[in-house]
Amino acid sequence: MQKGIIFLTVVALGIGVLVWLLPERPESNDIPPHILLHDIGSETRFFSTDHIASMLIGRDPSLQLIDVRDQETYNKFHLPGAVNIPLKDILQEDNIDILSGEEQQHVFYSNGTIRANQAWVLTKRIGMKNTFVMQGGLNHWIETIMNPPYPPSSAPSQAFELYDFRVAAGSYFRGETAAPVKKQQTPVKVVPRRKKKVTASGGC
Amino acid sequence: MGPLVPQGIISPEWDFIIALVIGIGFGFVLEGAGFSSSRNLVGLFYGYDFVVLRVFLTGGATAAVGILLMDYFGWIDIGQLYVQPTYWGAAIVGGLIMGLGFVTGGFCPGTSFAAASIGKMDALMFVVGTFLGAFLFGETYPLIQNFVNSGNEGGIKIYDSLGMSRGSFTFLLIIVSVGLFYFVPVIEKKVRKPEY
Numbered sequence: 023m024q025k026g027i028i029f030l031t032v033v034a035l036g037i038g039v040l041v042w043l044l045p046e047r048p049e050s051n052d053i054p055p056h057i058l059l060h061d062i063g064s065e066t067r068f069f070s071t072d073h074i075a076s077m078l079i080g081r082d083p084s085l086q087l088i089d090v091r092d093q094e095t096y097n098k099f100h101l102p103g104a105v106n107i108p109l110k111d112i113l114q115e116d117n118i119d120i121l122s123g124e125e126q127q128h129v130f131y132s133n134g135t136i137r138a139n140q141a142w143v144l145t146k147r148i149g150m151k152n153t154f155v156m157q158g159g160l161n162h163w164i165e166t167i168m169n170p171p172y173p174p175s176s177a178p179s180q181a182f183e184l185y186d187f188r189v190a191a192g193s194y195f196r197g198e199t200a201a202p203v204k205k206q207q208t209p210v211k212v213v214p215r216r217k218k219k220v221t222a223s224g225g226c
Numbered sequence: 227m228g229p230l231v232p233q234g235i236i237s238p239e240w241d242f243i244i245a246l247v248i249g250i251g252f253g254f255v256l257e258g259a260g261f262s263s264s265r266n267l268v269g270l271f272y273g274y275d276f277v278v279l280r281v282f283l284t285g286g287a288t289a290a291v292g293i294l295l296m297d298y299f300g301w302i303d304i305g306q307l308y309v310q311p312t313y314w315g316a317a318i319v320g321g322l323i324m325g326l327g328f329v330t331g332g333f334c335p336g337t338s339f340a341a342a343s344i345g346k347m348d349a350l351m352f353v354v355g356t357f358l359g360a361f362l363f364g365e366t367y368p369l370i371q372n373f374v375n376s377g378n379e380g381g382i383k384i385y386d387s388l389g390m391s392r393g394s395f396t397f398l399l400i401i402v403s404v405g406l407f408y409f410v411p412v413i414e415k416k417v418r419k420p421e422y
Contacts (some may be wrong), residue, residue, distance in 0.1 A: 031404055034287075038400035042393045044298050054303075092380055 040056070053149055066216050067142055067156040069129050071166045071183065074214050078102055086126040087156075090141045091133065101131070102195070109137050112144055122150050127198040127215070131156035131163075168192050228302035253340045262341035263334025265346065271329045273417040276410040283403040290396045304392075309381030316374050331355065 032174075044168040053061075061067070077085045078101070087104035089096045096106040107117045109132075121128050130138035130153065138155045145153040156163070165171075170188035230236040236244070259281060260266045269275025296302040328334050331352045333341060338356065341349030367374070385395035 031407075037291055038397040041294050041400075042397035044294060044393050046391055046393060047297060047304075054306075204341050213346055 053146055053152050058143070058146060061146060062143065066214075067153075067155050069127075069154050069213060070157050071163045072187065072191075074101075074129065074156055074163075075167050075188075075195070079191060084126055086120075086123075086128045088121070088128055088130050088141070089132075090130050090137050095133075099160075104131070105182075107141075109141055112141050113148075118148075121145055122152060124152060127152050127154055129154045132159050133161055134159045165195055167195065228296070229306050232306050232308070233261060233271055256337055256340040257344060262336045262344055262346065263347070264341070265333070267337060268329055268332050269419075272420075273413050274419040275294075276406075276414060277315065279410065280407060287396070287400050287403050288355065290399060294392060309383065312382050313375070313381040314377045314378070314379065319373075327355075327359075 087101050089100050089104045089106045090109045092108045129139045132138045142155050257276050268279045277317040297304045333352050338349045344352050
């Protein structure tokens with residue numbers, strides 16, 4: 023019995039010394055490349071312009087728009103409530119603090135999609151979870167919200183509802199007072215958001 | 227290659243099934259080790275039975291060694307493991323409530339289910355109390371919300387706070403464990419186990 027205990031003690035201490043002497047690999051919170059590739063391929067990072075418009079009109083506090091263009095173009099025009107974080111400054115500490123907040127959905131936009139996508143990849147790479155991209159950027163915003171095309175007469179009724187919404191939203195963002203659309207509807211389908219990862223927690 | 231779920235090798239939808247299987251195994255071992263008896267459990271507080279301490283220290287040291295070795299072999303990426311964030315105030319208050327419940331009720335949440343499954347009435351009552359407590363917490367959450375969420379330190383680790391390397395901390399943990407395994411029988415001999 024006593025021999026057994028001494029044997030176990032020696033084994034435990036031996037393993038301890040072994041673990042102590044093991045070379046340590048640095049811990050990294052970076053997202054592995056193959057997962058990043060999968061995320062780049064999936065469409066879940068996109069917010070449609072209609073969705074953004076309805077969130078802005080509804081003053082949804084969970085939305086934080088991030089304008090990744092430079093200061094000058096931001097000053098000329100930007101979406102309401104957007105903050106300006108130029109792409110080159112995105113890794114500055116203050117900006118990372120803004121972007122890593124878990125309560126809000128941080129949606130990048132630029133004129134097109136390219137720079138917003140670059141910002142998204144950078145933030146994903148350093149492990150941020152709540153960053154998204156506005157689909158099509160400001161160009162698409164102008165095309166869909168500010169100057170929506172009238173749907174062809176053969177289009178389904180949803181297309182007309184969407185058109186009505188876009189016209190109403192456009193006049194809202196232009197600051198017009200009277201709504202030209204009689205029937206106020208919100209036909210915008212909510213883009214499914216990614217579920218928060220639920221991690222099993224321990225306990226005895 | 228690991229951890230399997232965060233890397234998407236096993237999809238998160240399996241979480242509950244995996245949890246069920248591990249939970250059944252855990253309960254089986256708890257019951258087998260005599261953890262369904264509140265006399266064994268509260269012995270820790272009175273000093274006549276340190277089986278809880280032994281099991282937890284062994285479990286902790288074994289898991290630490292296993293994770294470090296698996297990281298060394300490249301089987302698991304420690305940086306990808308989820309670490310529960312530390313909230314100092316809430317952790318201290320929660321720990322006090324938990325300890326009070328443990329010593330008066332005779333179980334901790336996991337062992338109460340193990341004991342309830344073999345039909346112990348006190349454990350069943352304990353389980354009911356657990357749900358009552360969870361309900362109360364939910365109902366009073368708006369009042370205590372600020373305190374519960376205050377002082378989030380993030381997923382900090384002891385060895386970082388102590389400025390040690392992972393390996394040397396694990397070595398220290400093993401030394402402390404082995405030392406305690408030799409030391410606690412001395413206490414157990416001095417304290418007479420009460421007769422029931």
